[in-house]
Amino acid sequence: MGAVSEEPVKAAFEPLLQFEMDMRTFLSDWQHCDQLSTFVARMISHNRTDPIRHSNFFSFALNELLEVSFRGGAPEGRIYCTAYRLDSTERLKLSFTCLPGQEEFYREAVSKTHGEDAVARYLGAISTELAPDREVVLLDLAINFDADVRLESCTPDSITFVVDLPLEGTIS
Template sequence: MNIASHDEDGEAVFETMIQIDLDVKTFMSDWILCDQLSTYSARMISHNRPDSVRHSNLFSSALNELLEVAFRTRHYGGEIACRVSRRGETDRIELTFPCIPEERQFFEEAVFQITGSEAMERYLNSVSGDLAPSREVVLLELVIDYNATLRVEQVGADIITLVVDLPLEGMPS
């Protein structure tokens, strides 16, 4: 047993595979950066998966959605950090970015609501409407389509981390 890859209880920990840090102004300067960062990250972490192309496509889509959520922040200073870690068949995305208190509250409430038993109903209601997809719909899609688990961590007064665990290898084809 490799001590460094296990916690005090002997449980395997998530091992960091890649981290990208960007100035928020640079990140928000061009929408295409969301796609470029997600594609690059997916290719870097998918090479050793049994079906690397499938894994890369699924991961890239999920990460792109998360990056687009952060892209819509109304806080224009600081840094955005995206760390991808792995434990077994689960990939973890930790997306840290500055946001105003109202946005933090939105994310906390959205994550609380999407982890409930009504997630599928909320998702179906939101996608059947005439409105453009909201940030909540994006989070619901991750839970419904990717079997993701999500949580929000407050890092600082105006900084949060969205933590998303994606068990992509266990998803049916």
């Protein structure tokens, strides 16, 4: 008879909702960022402790991530987004076609969200009067939402972000 494993089974993130859209259509109107984030947030927040608060925070975070794809996306291909949940954490997985050479920019921007100087970089960036760039948006998610931002995969023409947001009970 075989040995019984003593290791606990790790729970997996469960998919809640996903959408995909033609990238050219997505990029045709800035309002798509807000419309999609509001819809997804309302759909997945109904069973949280404070659904309105959760929806507002989730919508803001997703909108910021969609804006990253809006500013750096290429009109070819598709944009894919899936929302997952594991206990008190929401996971966003966003894949989109990007302009040639963007992979290195995104790798550096994501690594800066984990750096010791992330807060200082963020505060310095938001103190200017310039519109926030994609790096600042990723720093905003990491600092203000305690999000874990990472890249899951990259190809020369596409990128996949994975963002874990511990929204339930951590933001007051």
